[in-house]
Amino acid sequence: MTQAPLDSPAVASAAADQAPTILIVGGVAGGASAAARARRVNEHARIVMFERDAEVSFANCGLPYYIGGEIQDRSQLLVATPALFRERFRIDARVRHEVESIDRVAKTVRVRNLETGEVYHESYDKLILSPGAAPIVPPIPGVNTQGVFTLRNIDDMDRIVEGSEDAREVVVVGAGYIGLEIAEQFAHKGPEVTIVELQDQVMPFFDREIAEPLHRELERNGVRLELGRGIATIEETNGVVSGVTLTDGTRLAADLVLMSVGVRPNIELAVAAGLAIGDSGGIATDDFMRTSDPDIYAVGDAAEYRFGPTGARQRVPLAGIANRTGRVAGEHAATGRSRPAPAAWSTSVVRVFGYAAGIAGLSRVAARQAGFDARAVHIVSYHHASYYPGAAPLGIKLVYENGTGRVLGAQVMGAAGVDKRLDVVATLIHFQGTIDDLASLDLAYAPPFGSAKDPLHMAAFVAQNDLDGLSPLVAPDADLSDFQVVDVREAAEREELPLCDAPHAKHIRLDDLRDRLGELDPSLPTLVSCRSGQRAYAGVRILAQHGFAEVYNLSGAAAMRDFARNRRSGMEAKTPVKLPRPEHLVNQP
Known part of the structure; x- marks a missing residue:
């Protein structure tokens, strides 16, 4: 019919x-x-x-x-x-x-x-x-030249595939999600790839120390970064794109340009x-x-x-x-009826070669811009039990409101387990959860999947210690010149990863700290650091209970400070991004 x-x-x-x-x-x-x-x-x-x-x-x-x-x-x-x-x-x-x-x-x-x-x-x-x-197409000379593309739909995709068959030098303008994903994919295909970003970091809505490992992973895989500058002109030869000139005068050869500067x-x-x-x-x-x-x-x-x-x-x-x-x-x-529309929390994740990073809710910068009295904690742990084969370091930055402990957001980075932690935080903040709620969550555990104390639990414990005054935190990018700084790591660790911008740090192994208290001035504001934060917490508790009136823990310790203050450029990073090995079982919040 x-x-x-x-x-x-x-x-x-x-x-x-x-x-x-x-x-x-x-x-x-x-x-x-x-x-x-x-x-x-x-x-x-x-x-x-x-x-x-x-x-x-x-x-x-x-x-x-x-x-x-x-x-x-x-x-x-x-x-x-x-x-x-x-x-x-x-x-x-x-x-x-x-x-x-x-x-x-x-x-x-x-x-x-x-x-x-x-x-x-x-x-x-x-x-x-x-x-x-x-897609936003900036009004710059040459932007309509053959070989300059944007990516919005299937037709755009087909044109890029056809136009990139013989491409040898690709310039990606913009370092948001699409920019990083397309740069990764072009790098897999073989052309030389350069990312140009007007801000001084990729993923501008991430906090700096979360973006920095992405810089290193991109560079390790041969992607050139031109940050803090934009495109001034797009050059053409015989009607086809041949290069770009940046706002500082730098010229880059290019036979394909992908504009990804937002929508x-x-x-x-x-x-x-x-x-x-x-x-x-x-x-x-x-x-x-x-x-x-x-x-x-x-x-x-x-x-x-x-x-x-x-x-x-x-x-x-x-x-x-x-x-x-x-x-x-x-x-x-x-x-004529329905449930109300859900709220958006901006939960998102990006993969860059062997690394992933993502965000749920607000970054600390965004939280403060929104008027929150926001604090943050950084932790480094493993995505599953450290003794089970294949455990990969995982970094978390948890953002919460001072006083109430309400979780405002989190950023997670690492080679595995990133999306799992983001989804937990997204669920928590949807229900206006606090750091106490996060510390209390009964999460799935077996050695191949997680730890009895999940990295999210660890982040919540450290945040509790911060708000309870047991181990107040200082941001990893802080100026430490006014602190009496105590680095409690082993000598070999300090040589491998110096504490960035802290030449005055005093080196006292954690195990020796009680015996060397006389070398420190208890009247000075004192900051304790280690590699990833756990031993520093123990050091803070020792000093606080031996008469030191003002003692702080450097959030994320030397590892996160390196990401926050030590921008590496060029092709220095020849090995995969490595978060430090957590000081697992050495100290427990």
Whole structure:
């Protein structure tokens, strides 16, 4: 039996009394999720989705890995096709169709078929906007030259793959997620790769000591870093890119340039329709993702969400929150009710060769900018039991509020176990958990998977000691010139990893500290350091109980101070990034 078209009068009239016509502008994460959820909760709604690109739902986070060949089957990136939407969901997904305007009074949209040029109007009861964001292209000379690319969709990916077949020198502009991922993938393919970043570190929203190991891992794998400068011009030869000139005059040869300096929300349609725009430049929404027009919703990179750590509404251009809020908008549009949209916490992770780093919630810098009296602790431990083969060092920076102990965020770095710890912290901060809650969590343990005292437990213990006054912490990048500094490591350790910018440090082994107290002045503010913090904690407790009135522990000790204050450049790091071996079992908080 031949099925009537989805937009035929027969189908529309049968459902008219039972459900609305829902139009969705844009697919991918937010729009496609909204469409599927709307259908699941309302079988009778008429749902039409317009997507101006050739693919309506694709794995945009997987694009760099296809470019590098790590993903080899291109079809695996196509999450859902128009045919699947029609056959499984009875959703009319129209690709290469662009919505040009919205008439809120008539409740219609003007649509252009980009293949034929046909222009027509569609009526709606509910409209969901998911127009996404476009890569920012700085207005610099030569930016439109052949061989200069941005990466947003499947078409961009295909052009980059074709354009990089003979590439020998690649310049990646921008060192956020996409910039690092694409640099890694190009390095695997063989070209010489340079990253240019205007800030003085990669991943600018990480705290410095978390970004520094990424610098070293990139350089160890042959990626050149040009930090603290931007692109002044892009050069061409015979119409094709041949190099770039940086803002300090440095010239870099290049036969391919990838611009990855951020994204700009596609809000033009919303602005033209008179919808409210929020303070962060995204489409303003409420708890159900409705815009200032209650019949129009917005999701995805162009929309604002409630940002969990601060409660403010802002843009968070990540796929996870787009998917989750898409479901909310789709259900509310189709039924008039739904659970409120979840908050965004900016949980994210990046892999750079043999290393990973990620963040959940706020960095310490961001927490202080948001007005929190934020403190932080750094610990180094293992991703599973140290005695079980394959244990890899894991570094954690836990950020918490002074006084309340509320956990505000965490950054995690290492070769293994990074995502597991980030997910635990993301769950904790979602429920407004404290360092006491974190210390009390009953986490899974067996030697191949973790430790009886997980690294997160250790971080929470140290934070408790800090707030309880048992071992107050000093940040790893602090100026130590006013402290009486005591380094309690062995001589060989100090030679291998000097305590950066502390030439006045006095070296007294922890085991000798009680016998050499007379060499120290108990009236001076005293800071104790070791390799990763555990022995220093023991030293702090010894001194505090022998009459030293003001004693501190250097958070993360020599290891984190090295990352925080000792920027290595060039190709000095020839071995994988190594967090120091934790002083496991030597001292326990």
